[in-house]
Amino acid sequence: MTRLAGKVAMITGAGRGIGAAIASAFVREGAVVVLAELDIALARETAARIGSASNVLAVQTDVTQSASVQNAVSEGEAKFGAIDVLVNNAGINVFCDPLTMTDDDWRRCFAVDLDGVWNGCRAVLPGMVERGRGSIVNIAST
Numbered sequence: 001m002t003r004l005a006g007k008v009a010m011i012t013g014a015g016r017g018i019g020a021a022i023a024s025a026f027v028r029e030g031a032v033v034v035l036a037e038l039d040i041a042l043a044r045e046t047a048a049r050i051g052s053a054s055n056v057l058a059v060q061t062d063v064t065q066s067a068s069v070q071n072a073v074s075e076g077e078a079k080f081g082a083i084d085v086l087v088n089n090a091g092i093n094v095f096c097d098p099l100t101m102t103d104d105d106w107r108r109c110f111a112v113d114l115d116g117v118w119n120g121c122r123a124v125l126p127g128m129v130e131r132g133r134g135s136i137v138n139i140a141s142t
C-alpha cells in the first residue's frame with residue numbers, strides 16, 4: 001500500500017522507539033521522511049535501515065530549541081519540498097517520586113514534551129496555513 005505516496009513527513013525523536021517505527025511505516029506507505037532527532041548517529045543508523053538517501057533525511061535536531069526545529073524544517077523542505085505531515089513524537093520520561101524529582105528534571109521534561117511540540121507546530125504551521133493543508137500528530141502519554 002502507498003497511502004502516503006507523494007507526502008513529505010517530519011518525525012521528531014525518530015532515531016529509535018515509536019518515532020523510528022512511525023518513520024518506517026511512513027516510508028513503507030510511500031512518504032519521504034525527515035528524521036528530526038537529537039542523536040544524529042542514531043538517526044543516521046535508522047535512516048539507513050528504513051530507507052535510502054532518496055527518501056529519508058536525518059537532521060540533528062533539539063526540539064527544545066525553536067531555531068533547531070526551524071532548521072530541520074528548512075533542510076527537509078530544501079531536499080524534499082514542503083512538509084505535509086509533522087509528527088511531534090520526541091518525548092522524555094522523568095517519572096519518579098515527586099519529592100525526589102529535581103527542578104532540572106521538571107524543566108527538562110516540560111522543555112522536551114511541551115516546548116518541543118510548540119516549537120514543531122510553530123515551525124510548520126505558517127506553511128501549512130498558506131497552502132491550506134497539512135497534518136500535525138502529537139504523541140502524548142498519561
Ligand SMILES: NC(=O)c1ccc[n+]([C@@H]2O[C@H](COP(=O)([O-])OP(=O)(O)OC[C@H]3O[C@@H](n4cnc5c(N)ncnc54)[C@H](O)[C@@H]3O)[C@@H](O)[C@H]2O)c1
Nearest residue numbers: 013015016017018019037038061062063089090091140141
Ligand atoms: N514507550 C511507551 O510506552 C510510551 C507510552 C506512552 C507515550 N509514549 C510517548 O511516545 C513518544 C516516544 O516514546 P518512546 O518510548 O519511543 O521514546 P524513546 O526514548 O525510545 O525515544 C525517544 C527519542 O526522542 C529523542 N529525543 C529526546 N530528546 C529529544 C530532543 N530534545 N530533541 C529531539 N529528539 C529527542 C531520543 O534521542 C530518542 O531517539 C514520547 O513522546 C513518549 O512520551 C511512549
